Amino acid sequence: MSYSRRPPLEGIRVADFTWVWAGPFCTLQLAHLGAEVIRVESQSRICVTRLLPPWADGEPGVNRSGYFNQYNQGKRSLALDLKNPAGIEVARDLVAKSDVVCENFAAGVMERLGLGYRELRRIKPDLIMISLSGYGASGPQKDFVSYGPAQVPLSGMSSLTGYRGWPPMHVGISYGDPTAGLHAAVAVLAALLHRQRTGEGQYIDLSQQESLIALLAEGVLAYEMSGTQPLRDGNRDPHMVPHGVFRCAGEDRWVAIAVRSDAEWKALAAAMGKPELADDDRFASAAGRKDREDEVEKLVAEWTISQTSESITEQLQAVGVPAFPAMTNKDLAQDAHLQARGFFTYLPHPDVGIRQH
Amino acid sequence: MGEMALAHLRVVECGSLVAAAYAAKLLADLGADVIKVEVPRQGDPTRQRGPFPGGVPDPEASGLFLYLNANKRGITLDPRAAAGRRLLERLVAHADVLIHNVPPAEMHEHGLDYEFLSARNPGLVMTSIAPFGLSGPRAGYQASDLVLWNAGGIAALNGGGPGTDDLPPLKAFGSQAEFQGGLNAAVATLGALFERLRSGRGQHVEVSIQECLAAILELAFEFWPYQGLVASRLGMKPIQPLDFMECRVGWIFLCCIEEHQWAAFVDLMGNPEWAAMEIFSDRLSRAANWDALRLFLAEWVKDQSVDELYRAAQARRIPFAPVSTMGDLLASEHLKARGFFAAIPHPRAGTLRYPGAPYKLSRTPWCLRRPAPLLGQHNREVYLNLLGLEERELGALAAAGIV
Numbered sequence: 001m002s003y004s005r006r007p008p009l010e011g012i013r014v015a016d017f018t019w020v021w022a023g024p025f026c027t028l029q030l031a032h033l034g035a036e037v038i039r040v041e042s043q044s045r046i047c048v049t050r051l052l053p054p055w056a057d058g059e060p061g062v063n064r065s066g067y068f069n070q071y072n073q074g075k076r077s078l079a080l081d082l083k084n085p086a087g088i089e090v091a092r093d094l095v096a097k098s099d100v101v102c103e104n105f106a107a108g109v110m111e112r113l114g115l116g117y118r119e120l121r122r123i124k125p126d127l128i129m130i131s132l133s134g135y136g137a138s139g140p141q142k143d144f145v146s147y148g149p150a151q152v153p154l155s156g157m158s159s160l161t162g163y164r165g166w167p168p169m170h171v172g173i174s175y176g177d178p179t180a181g182l183h184a185a186v187a188v189l190a191a192l193l194h195r196q197r198t199g200e201g202q203y204i205d206l207s208q209q210e211s212l213i214a215l216l217a218e219g220v221l222a223y224e225m226s227g228t229q230p231l232r233d234g235n236r237d238p239h240m241v242p243h244g245v246f247r248c249a250g251e252d253r254w255v256a257i258a259v260r261s262d263a264e265w266k267a268l269a270a271a272m273g274k275p276e277l278a279d280d281d282r283f284a285s286a287a288g289r290k291d292r293e294d295e296v297e298k299l300v301a302e303w304t305i306s307q308t309s310e311s312i313t314e315q316l317q318a319v320g321v322p323a324f325p326a327m328t329n330k331d332l333a334q335d336a337h338l339q340a341r342g343f344f345t346y347l348p349h350p351d352v353g354i355r356q357h
Numbered sequence: 358m359g360e361m362a363l364a365h366l367r368v369v370e371c372g373s374l375v376a377a378a379y380a381a382k383l384l385a386d387l388g389a390d391v392i393k394v395e396v397p398r399q400g401d402p403t404r405q406r407g408p409f410p411g412g413v414p415d416p417e418a419s420g421l422f423l424y425l426n427a428n429k430r431g432i433t434l435d436p437r438a439a440a441g442r443r444l445l446e447r448l449v450a451h452a453d454v455l456i457h458n459v460p461p462a463e464m465h466e467h468g469l470d471y472e473f474l475s476a477r478n479p480g481l482v483m484t485s486i487a488p489f490g491l492s493g494p495r496a497g498y499q500a501s502d503l504v505l506w507n508a509g510g511i512a513a514l515n516g517g518g519p520g521t522d523d524l525p526p527l528k529a530f531g532s533q534a535e536f537q538g539g540l541n542a543a544v545a546t547l548g549a550l551f552e553r554l555r556s557g558r559g560q561h562v563e564v565s566i567q568e569c570l571a572a573i574l575e576l577a578f579e580f581w582p583y584q585g586l587v588a589s590r591l592g593m594k595p596i597q598p599l600d601f602m603e604c605r606v607g608w609i610f611l612c613c614i615e616e617h618q619w620a621a622f623v624d625l626m627g628n629p630e631w632a633a634m635e636i637f638s639d640r641l642s643r644a645a646n647w648d649a650l651r652l653f654l655a656e657w658v659k660d661q662s663v664d665e666l667y668r669a670a671q672a673r674r675i676p677f678a679p680v681s682t683m684g685d686l687l688a689s690e691h692l693k694a695r696g697f698f699a700a701i702p703h704p705r706a707g708t709l710r711y712p713g714a715p716y717k718l719s720r721t722p723w724c725l726r727r728p729a730p731l732l733g734q735h736n737r738e739v740y741l742n743l744l745g746l747e748e749r750e751l752g753a754l755a756a757a758g759i760v
Contacts, residue, residue: 008552033548054583066579141691150678153610160530168680171529172515178573182540187716189547194362202720211715215536221420222408223683245525258501322499324508326526329588333581337495356582
């Protein structure tokens with residue numbers, strides 16, 4: 001078989017006025033697909049991610065942040081002062097030569113700069129422009145301020161996530177940002193396909209709050225159907241028992257185990273060296289195990305505590321039961337499977353050299 | 358309203374649970390004709406997951422199924438039978454896209470062989486979503502959403518913070534690993550369709566959900582390659598306040614990232630004496646002394662109303678957010694004004710409001726056109742009209758349990 005070596009979006013140019021994570025994650029998708037992405041940056045308003053660690057070898061510098069370097073691979077950077085009218089002229093010239101404009105300033109900022117969609121479509125009639133904002137470009141809260149970490153609670157995700165009986169929680173990352181970025185990429189690609197067929201561009205309004213609620217349908221519909229807010233229930237699942245993350249041997253090592261069926265429960269019991277559990281009627285069905293979930297989890301935890309998470313994973317996967325260690329960033333970086341698949345990139349960078357991304 | 362952006366595309370989806378179904382939903386909601394293929398009699402396991410109206414299980418009224426599969430047509434087909442696989446081949450010959458998340462080890466027996474299918478339909482884009490991808494030493498591993506959330510490295514970043522060593526890494530609500538797999542699959546599929554405009558050829562797109570998650574660890578992943586450090590859920594937050602706090606009724610998320618936001622919050626609280634203490638003078642020292650600061654703040658916040666504090670903070674450009682409950686979202690004036698929730702009647706579940714457009718396209722808007730299919734609802738129109746089967750052929754296939 002012969003493969004085309006030309007990437008899908010070759011020849012598409014993106015004027016990228018985004019910053020922090022959500023917007024840059026959208027343009028990262030486009031860059032990965034071969035678009036020429038030009039990030040417009042300025043000395044007076046340096047992207048937050050250039051100012052945050054990790055720093056290459058612990059030494060700070062605007063070109064040395066792993067956070068920035070990870071999410072801006074494959075892009076070019078144009079330093080431009082948008083507070084200067086001459087800078088705005090250059091920005092307009094760039095837009096005239098681009099296919100897509102992507103921005104995630106607060107609502108209204110691009111209009112105030114003279115770079116709103118109505119202005120820009122005059123110089124580029126088939127322009128596709130997307131704005132990513134916390135609350136969207138319309139509605140009574142469109143001017144509310146929103147930072148990445150606030151999106152998880154605002155969207156409703158925190159009210160559903162947490163240990164049982166504990167306060168609402170985060171999910172470990174500013175999850176609304178990549179979720180918005182990916183949805184934005186879907187919208188831009190659909191608009192590009194439409195433009196190729198019809199010659200029409202368009203404006204896309206993406207609300208981070210809405211694109212995250214889109215992933216919480218189980219919670220929304222539980223309330224819509226029965227008027228009940230699902231309880232925060234840790235790692236448990238309404239239908240699968242056991243379904244948890246269990247402590248293993250070593251310092252802060254854990255393994256996730258999910259038993260999807262009664263047959264998998266029998267396989268787990270055998271692997272645990274307790275075949276009598278497989279024949280115990282009290283645990284035979286998911287409903288029975290649900291009634292005794294604390295007891296079931298205690299039995300599993302007693303088995304995992306003396307073994308490594310890797311060993312538990314191998315034993316359970318050998319009998320078809322889903323299990324995997326709770327991977328740290330170090331575990332992932334050293335993972336043989338991801339290495340074998342060529343997941344990581346190693347490109348030379350003038351300031352930080354070749355790093356794993 | 359003009360033609361929808363993807364109205365010219367036909368998509369066949371062999372999806373189980375969330376990942377492939379969400380990828381196909383993103384295309385269906387922008388106009389693609391998506392034909393969802395389910396196993397006769399059982400259907401997609403999402404039909405068993407709920408939530409259900411009044412909590413009563415009904416495979417035709419599972420909330421997650423209804424959400425993920427609106428705008429699609431539904432047929433049944435048993436790919437384990439040779440006659441079923443032949444029907445699938447014929448169907449795929451009429452399609453631009455095939456999206457599935459059949460486990461790699463079962464693809465061949467389901468007739469999901471790219472070389473074979475693309476020989477009959479060179480323009481086909483086939484998108485395979487698998488927990489650990491189609492290649493590599495762990496391609497055959499079993500997974501669930503919880504297991505993937507851990508395998509991708511996000512769970513290890515989430516916990517109760519310092520001093521909660523006994524609590525496990527924590528998953529996020531719902532089926533988030535699968536949703537991320539579906540999102541990435543939609544991006545890659547649309548990219549391949551764009552490339553097809555130039556080359557006239559489709560291609561095989563492969564998505565590993567583990568990789569989708571390992572790619573969104575924010576700043577955590579690079580701590581290893583850049584500084585040789587392991588990121589942990591037990592670490593202290595670098596700046597504060599950036600935390601949840603209980604109000605009179607409900608919770609609020611306090612968020613002061615810039616110094617001027619903290620200053621505005623102190624002013625909002627009426628400039629209490631403790632706020633002037635040296636140990637709270639900047640965001641780093643507020644984080645270092647969070648145990649003390651938290652007590653002062655909690656004492657003040659506990660008497661506030663979530664909504665009033667949220668609005669007072671926003672009026673001063675402080676980015677606080679309410680910890681929205683599901684009821685809060687459905688009642689939100691803002692989301693109502695934007696027309697976010699979309700209602701549609703369904704013969705078994707009645708009229709329900711679903712999360713709606715995740716983006717508003719000005720020329721080719723997102724649109725909810727039809728409710729999720731009943732199991733096999735469109736067998737006749739697809740098999741008779743699209744594939745040209747005769748009534749008696751379809752009858753025989755149904756009698757044999759193949760459709």
